Amino acid sequence: MWSFITDFFTYETTKSVVVKSWTIGIINRMVQLLIITYFIGWVFLHEKAYQVCDTAIESSVMTKVKGFGVYNNRVMDVADYVTPTQGASVFCIITKLITTENQVQGYCPESEPKYSCTHNKNCTKYLNKHGGYGIPTGKCVRFNDTMNTCQIRGWCPAEIDYIKTEPMREVENFTIFIKNSIRFPMFNYTKGNFLPTINKNYISSCNFDKVKHTYCPIFRVGDVIQYAQQNFSVLSQKGGVIGIKIGWLCDLDRAEDQCRPSYSFTRLDAMSQNNNVSPGYNFRFAKYYKMDNGTDYRTLVKAYAIRFDVLVNGNARKFNMIPTLINMVAAFTSVGVGTVLCDIILLNFLKGAEQYKAKKFEEVSDTEIDSHTNCLYRSQLSIRHDEKQSTDSGSFSIGHFG
Numbered sequence: 354m355w356s357f358i359t360d361f362f363t364y365e366t367t368k369s370v371v372v373k374s375w376t377i378g379i380i381n382r383m384v385q386l387l388i389i390t391y392f393i394g395w396v397f398l399h400e401k402a403y404q405v406c407d408t409a410i411e412s413s414v415m416t417k418v419k420g421f422g423v424y425n426n427r428v429m430d431v432a433d434y435v436t437p438t439q440g441a442s443v444f445c446i447i448t449k450l451i452t453t454e455n456q457v458q459g460y461c462p463e464s465e466p467k468y469s470c471t472h473n474k475n476c477t478k479y480l481n482k483h484g485g486y487g488i489p490t491g492k493c494v495r496f497n498d499t500m501n502t503c504q505i506r507g508w509c510p511a512e513i514d515y516i517k518t519e520p521m522r523e524v525e526n527f528t529i530f531i532k533n534s535i536r537f538p539m540f541n542y543t544k545g546n547f548l549p550t551i552n553k554n555y556i557s558s559c560n561f562d563k564v565k566h567t568y569c570p571i572f573r574v575g576d577v578i579q580y581a582q583q584n585f586s587v588l589s590q591k592g593g594v595i596g597i598k599i600g601w602l603c604d605l606d607r608a609e610d611q612c613r614p615s616y617s618f619t620r621l622d623a624m625s626q627n628n629n630v631s632p633g634y635n636f637r638f639a640k641y642y643k644m645d646n647g648t649d650y651r652t653l654v655k656a657y658a659i660r661f662d663v664l665v666n667g668n669a670r671k672f673n674m675i676p677t678l679i680n681m682v683a684a685f686t687s688v689g690v691g692t693v694l695c696d697i698i699l700l701n702f703l704k705g706a707e708q709y710k711a712k713k714f715e716e717v718s719d720t721e722i723d724s725h726t727n728c729l730y731r732s733q734l735s736i737r738h739d740e741k742q743s744t745d746s747g748s749f750s751i752g753h754f755g
Contacts, residue, residue: 591633601667
């Protein structure tokens with residue numbers, strides 16, 4: 354117990370030992386060089402740790418689509434094929450339609466073949482369940498000359514959505530105009546995707562191109578689909594979701610014109626390409642009317658469309674003294690890792706490790722200090738006043754180069 358107490362109440366202090374060894378000296382300098390190179394090359398130059406970063410980007414996106422197409426012998430303009438009409442960051446361009454006209458509330462047969470029947474017992478199993486296009490009544494009724502189907506209550510006649518239609522080919526040449534404004538609140542910095550070199554004459558003639566017109570805010574639909582590595586003919590048949598990504602990586606320590614947007618494109622619903630359950634992208638909407646006798650009727654439209662999502666991301670960086678000082682202190686502190694590594698090698702793996710340990714670690718007790726002090730005091734009495742005392746710092750130099 355006494356030994357434990359005396360070992361617990363001890364104090365350790367560093368002792369400087371100079372080791373003249375080529376091996377350990379080269380290792381020490383190499384480790385220090387690697388650490389300094391890492392902090393200068395990676396932390397400060399690549400990661401720019403001397404800057405603060407604002408990732409809370411605030412963004413506003415406005416879009417416009419232009420172009421005319423022909424579908425079912427009708428000329429289609431923006432009001433016909435774009436939804437929603439507000440010009441938001443998410444919008445759809447309709448490529449083909451399946452239209453069911455003059456629907457009224459009533460009773461009619463289901464249109465899907467899976468609801469075919471021969472008598473009422475085939476239809477009672479659908480009671481209290483959702484039917485294809487209405488509420489099942491449990492009756493088997495005539496659908497056409499060759500087939501009977503279960504009856505439903507709802508909007509009649511029921512939609513037939515498995516008929517084949519061709520998409521509107523002109524969609525490929527439609528153009529999308531994107532106006533984007535961003536703000537980094539930490540620095541109160543605002544910017545837009547209209548660079549100083551962009552004017553009305555330029556916008557009226559340019560289309561985005563990854564080589565010649567990298568900052569043109571007008572995008573041809575066919576080019577966007579191609580940049581997303583998709584095929585327009587396939588995409589227009591079933592629909593899909595395309596992402597237009599605008600990236601802002603701004604170093605505010607540089608000139609303001611260096612903060613520019615970068616555009617990239619991808620398909621966001623890539624999983625639906627290989628999914629047979631619900632491939633592509635489609636939705637339904639209806640246009641409602643009223644007859645002279647007050648009866649409501651509607652035109653139901655199933656639309657296959659290419660949906661575009663404009664996604665904005667980015668960050669801004671600027672010099673700040675606090676992260677600079679923190680990383681500089683971390684760099685200087687990390688240089689000490691070389692000392693730890695060299696101590697491990699020196700005390701365990703090099704020849705003469707025991708000799709190094711004897712020089713590096715030394716135990717001193719209070720008794721030895723008192724005895725040494727008394728001896729030193731008595732020896733000082735014999736020293737003449739004109740003689741100089743030793744100024745040894747206590748450092749040891751051991752070993753030889755070789």
